[in-house]
Amino acid sequence: MKTKAEDRFEWAVEACRARKFRFTVALTEVLRCLSAERLPINWSDLAKRPAVARLCDPTTVFRIISRLESMGIVRRVGLHSRHTHYVLSAPGDCADYLICKACGDIRDLPVDCPLSGVEAGIEAKTGYRTLFHELEVYGICPECQNPPAATGGTKARSSKSAARKRAAAAEPGRCLSCNPIALSEIK
Numbered sequence: 001m002k003t004k005a006e007d008r009f010e011w012a013v014e015a016c017r018a019r020k021f022r023f024t025v026a027l028t029e030v031l032r033c034l035s036a037e038r039l040p041i042n043w044s045d046l047a048k049r050p051a052v053a054r055l056c057d058p059t060t061v062f063r064i065i066s067r068l069e070s071m072g073i074v075r076r077v078g079l080h081s082r083h084t085h086y087v088l089s090a091p092g093d094c095a096d097y098l099i100c101k102a103c104g105d106i107r108d109l110p111v112d113c114p115l116s117g118v119e120a121g122i123e124a125k126t127g128y129r130t131l132f133h134e135l136e137v138y139g140i141c142p143e144c145q146n147p148p149a150a151t152g153g154t155k156a157r158s159s160k161s162a163a164r165k166r167a168a169a170a171e172p173g174r175c176l177s178c179n180p181i182a183l184s185e186i187k
Helices: 005-018 025-036 043-048 058-070 116-126 157-170
Strands: 074-077 085-088 095-100 106-108 134-139
Touching: 005 025, 005 085, 025 043, 025 058, 025 085, 043 058, 058 074
Parallel strands: 095 134
Antiparallel strands: 074 085, 095 106
């Protein structure tokens, strides 16, 4: 089940309150960005989001994420990359991703969750509750399959990152997690 960003944000705020997490403007903005972000994000990319960067430094973002993780509000996603990625642990959220082996691009799996029935069966047979899963499907994205003739090879991860940075610089108030960039803007 895919929940709305507002529902995810409300859940995160209530979870923080229940655990007596002290609210700050930076925490609120980190929760807002994580709630809007459907895909796993590493803490340093989150710290670079304009809405977060104007409120706190990267060290503060790392501390907030670490604390949220220790409280179970955020969880690490086990992607096979150098960087640790995080997602909000909102109940009912499905963590199914399509990942490019060439460039590392992460996308939501564009189908209904294939494991929702399996989770219900596991709950019924074992008595476990509050189950969640992470499904990672790996392949080569269309852009890497058909790279521009000028590059002659697989697109670099840095080209996407650079495009995102250029777009953020062009629109300083734009939070990339709340207002994601279309693929056409990246090219």
